[in-house]
Amino acid sequence: MIRGDGIGPELVDSALTVLDAVADFPIELVDVQAGAGAYRAEGSAMSDAGLAVIREADATLKGPVGLPDVRQADGTEAGLLGGILRNGLDLYANVRPITLLPGVRSALRVDDGIDYVIVRENTEGLYASRGKGVGNDHAMTDTLLVTRAGCERIAHFAFKLASRRSGAPADGVRRVTCVDKANVLRSMYFFRSVFLEVAEQYPDIEAECLYVDAAAQAQVLAPEHFDVIVTENLFGDILSDLGGGTVGGIALCPSGNIGESHAYFEPIHGSAPTIAGQDRANPLGQILATAMMLDHLGEQAAGDRIRGAVRAALRGGSVRLNPDGTAVSGTRSTTDAVLAALG
Numbered sequence: 629m630i631r632g633d634g635i636g637p638e639l640v641d642s643a644l645t646v647l648d649a650v651a652d653f654p655i656e657l658v659d660v661q662a663g664a665g666a667y668r669a670e671g672s673a674m675s676d677a678g679l680a681v682i683r684e685a686d687a688t689l690k691g692p693v694g695l696p697d698v699r700q701a702d703g704t705e706a707g708l709l710g711g712i713l714r715n716g717l718d719l720y721a722n723v724r725p726i727t728l729l730p731g732v733r734s735a736l737r738v739d740d741g742i743d744y745v746i747v748r749e750n751t752e753g754l755y756a757s758r759g760k761g762v763g764n765d766h767a768m769t770d771t772l773l774v775t776r777a778g779c780e781r782i783a784h785f786a787f788k789l790a791s792r793r794s795g796a797p798a799d800g801v802r803r804v805t806c807v808d809k810a811n812v813l814r815s816m817y818f819f820r821s822v823f824l825e826v827a828e829q830y831p832d833i834e835a836e837c838l839y840v841d842a843a844a845q846a847q848v849l850a851p852e853h854f855d856v857i858v859t860e861n862l863f864g865d866i867l868s869d870l871g872g873g874t875v876g877g878i879a880l881c882p883s884g885n886i887g888e889s890h891a892y893f894e895p896i897h898g899s900a901p902t903i904a905g906q907d908r909a910n911p912l913g914q915i916l917a918t919a920m921m922l923d924h925l926g927e928q929a930a931g932d933r934i935r936g937a938v939r940a941a942l943r944g945g946s947v948r949l950n951p952d953g954t955a956v957s958g959t960r961s962t963t964d965a966v967l968a969a970l971g
Contacts, residue, residue, distance in 0.1 A: 629657055629689050630892075633664045633707060634899025635909035635959075636691025642911035642963040643689065643918040646937075649970050650922075650930040658685065662898075664694030674712050683717070687921050688892035691914065692899040704759070711758045713892060714750045719885040720778065721763025721785045722748035722864060723920070724896060726851075729880065731942035732949065734849065736874050741797045744854035745789060746871060748864025749774075749782040751883060755861040774815050774860065779822035785886075786858035787830040795845035798852040803834040807843040807859035807867065819860060840867070847871055868896060877953030879910035882917035884924065893921040897953075907958040910949065912938055915966060937969035944969070 629644070631637040644657070660676040660681050673693070682688050694707040728734050728742035736742075757770035786804045795802045806823040808816040820837055827835035838846065840863050846853060847870055851887060859867065872878035878897045885892050895913030903909055916938060922931035941947040946955040946965040955962040 630660050630662045630709070631641050632690060632691030632693040632899060633695050634692060634901035634904040636663070636693060636899055638905070638907075638959055639895070639909055639911045639914040640689065640691040642959060643773060643914045645963055646915050646966055646970075647689075647918050647922075649967055650910050650932070650933050651927075653927060660688075662709055662712075664695035664705075665699040667698055667706045673707050673709055675845065679712065679716065682713070683890065685890075687924055688713075688890075689918060689921055690892050690894040691896060692897060693818065694899050695901055702759070710755075712884055717887055717890040718751060719890060719892070720749065720751045720781055720901040721884075721886045722746075722750040722861075723789070723884040723886060724748065724864070724868040724871070724873055724881060725883075725920075726868070726881065728875045729942050730939050731945065731947075732844075732876040732880065734874055736877065737850070738851075738909070741852035742871075742875055743797050744851070744871075745793070745856050746783065746864055746868045747786040747789060747856060747858045748868065749859070749861050751861075752778045753861030753863075755865075772815050772860075774819050776818075777820055779819050780826055780836060782824035782858060783823045784829075786856050787826065787833055787835075790856040791830070793855060796853055796855040798850070801834050801855070802832070803836065803853075803855040804830075805843070805854060805857045806835070806837045806967070807840050807857055807863055808837065809840050809863075810837070811839060816860070823858065827874065844870060845868065847874065868870040872896065876949060879949075879953035880912050880916070882913050882920050884917070884920045893917040893924070903954065907960055908954045909959050910953055911959050911963055912947070912955075912966075915963075927936075933970060934966075937966045940969040941965040 631640045660678040700706045724746045754772045756773045761770045790802045810817040810820040872881045881896045919931035919934040
């Protein structure tokens with residue numbers, strides 16, 4: 629467990645309470661100090677010893693990390709763990725479900741029909757330039773890198789995920805949508821070309837391609853069309869927040885970072901230090917990330933129980949949200965409502 633910064637510790641505490649209520653199997657929990665607090669104390673967002681613990685774990689549950697005033701000399705945040713964990717553990721698939729839950733008011737004024745997953749390539753793309761930009765006072769450049777191996781494995785991941793789903797809400801078709809900018813960037817044309825090669829190995833799943841600007845519009849105008857979206861790192865980062873905005877805010881959105889041997893699970897929002905310790909943070913994204921972790925560990929029944937309890941609490945009105953995504957009744961009461969729905 630990485631409890632994180634800001635609201636992270638209280639969210640992880642909520643998630644662990646729910647985990648304890650559904651875990652009818654043995655589970656060992658180990659704390660690892662990481663994030664902005666660790667950087668302040670030790671000069672590193674995560675120690676080598678902490679990373680070694682993560683490597684030995686079956687999965688990691690992570691709270692949001694980072695604080696806006698903890699920065700490196702180049703101006704980037706010093707407490708973030710994306711480069712350390714995603715690249716260090718080769719967690720190439722960032723999986724972000726975008727689902728409109730019952731009882732949640734969508735900004736699109738729809739009651740259902742939003743249920744898709746964004747699969748974001750996690751180790752390449754423009755973010756491969758993290759900390760490696762080159763330039764001076766007059767110009768700066770970052771490099772967008774994609775490789776055949778990276779494109780192939782993320783495309784396979786997306787098609788395999790689609791094969792386990794029920795299809796898009798609009799028509800029930802299992803569909804993988806490649807989102808790119810292939811009309812402008814050679815790297816994106818390459819990403820699309822490899823995607824289409826991989827698609828031939830999955831004839832029962834529909835493959836389509838959209839430019840990222842068109843995809844962003846479609847997420848607002850026709851979200852029910854999507855089943856699985858696969859895309860480059862930066863595009864996936866942006867589109868998943870857009871998707872979150874259509875389902876009640878990113879406070880409701882969990883995510884997984886998954887590789888061949890390691891994985892960690894977290895909400896997609898930040899550490900929100902301005903409301904830390906005030907019992908205002910919405911724990912549902914962290915709780916739903918715990919359900920994703922249980923799926924990964926082979927305990928899908930327990931994960932389904934958590935998702936069912938969250939849905940029931942929202943549907944019954946025992947959990948209500950403010951327009952900014954915070955929980956009306958606070959962190960602890962929201963957690964208690966989920967526990968009550970577990971029965």
